[in-house]
Amino acid sequence: MLNEKKNDDVVYSFKCPSCQKGTIDIIKNIYDLPDGDKMLILKFECNICNFHKNDIIPLTTNMEPGTMTLQVTNEKDLKSKIYRAPTGKLAIPELDLIVEPGPRADFYYTNVEGILFRFEGAVLIYKKNLEKNDPEITEIEELLENLKKAMEGSFKFTLKITDPQGGSYIIPQDNSKYNFRKIEENKLE
Numbered sequence: 001m002l003n004e005k006k007n008d009d010v011v012y013s014f015k016c017p018s019c020q021k022g023t024i025d026i027i028k029n030i031y032d033l034p035d036g037d038k039m040l041i042l043k044f045e046c047n048i049c050n051f052h053k054n055d056i057i058p059l060t061t062n063m064e065p066g067t068m069t070l071q072v073t074n075e076k077d078l079k080s081k082i083y084r085a086p087t088g089k090l091a092i093p094e095l096d097l098i099v100e101p102g103p104r105a106d107f108y109y110t111n112v113e114g115i116l117f118r119f120e121g122a123v124l125i126y127k128k129n130l131e132k133n134d135p136e137i138t139e140i141e142e143l144l145e146n147l148k149k150a151m152e153g154s155f156k157f158t159l160k161i162t163d164p165q166g167g168s169y170i171i172p173q174d175n176s177k178y179n180f181r182k183i184e185e186n187k188l189e
């Protein structure tokens with residue numbers, strides 16, 4: 001399935017589970033990364049309603065361990081694709097967001113927007129469980145305010161993934177905002 005296919009192939013179609021009317025085409029796209037690696041991007045898109053989903057799967061394994069950072073300063077940057085392998089630690093320091101690596105951590109492919117969205121969900125649940133007079137509420141509300149701005153592209157932040165084994169990826173919308181710093185072998189020992 002992964003070889004000898006051209007870009008943007010429709011590989012499968014089925015009826016949309018959301019609107020029951022549209023047809024969802026699964027579109028397969030092989031993305032060549034600047035360093036020679038390849039990613040498989042699967043797009044699910046309904047031709048009638050808004051239902052859609054993206055999956056990113058790395059096709060090559062010769063990825064270098066390192067820290068990748070993405071400066072997110074506008075709405076376009078939110079569409080940058082993110083793939084966090086189980087060994088990767090994801091952080092947005094400006095929003096106190098940390099996704100720790102671990103054996104239980106799921107593979108995680110989405111875009112920046114998707115990460116903010118999931119984080120907002122988690123923060124809302126956390127807030128719900130606080131007592132009304134908890135002093136932490138003010139802090140949480142401020143965080144939610146910043147998150148909202150971030151999702152509109154009007155709050156600047158840095159998304160950072162550190163992966164000591166390689167395997168995690170950021171595919172930036174704007175290459176000038178992306179940086180990769182290799183982890184030297186001697187630092188791993």
Ligand SMILES: [Zn+2]
Pocket residue numbers: 016017018019020021022023046047048049050051
């Ligand atoms: Zn639909």
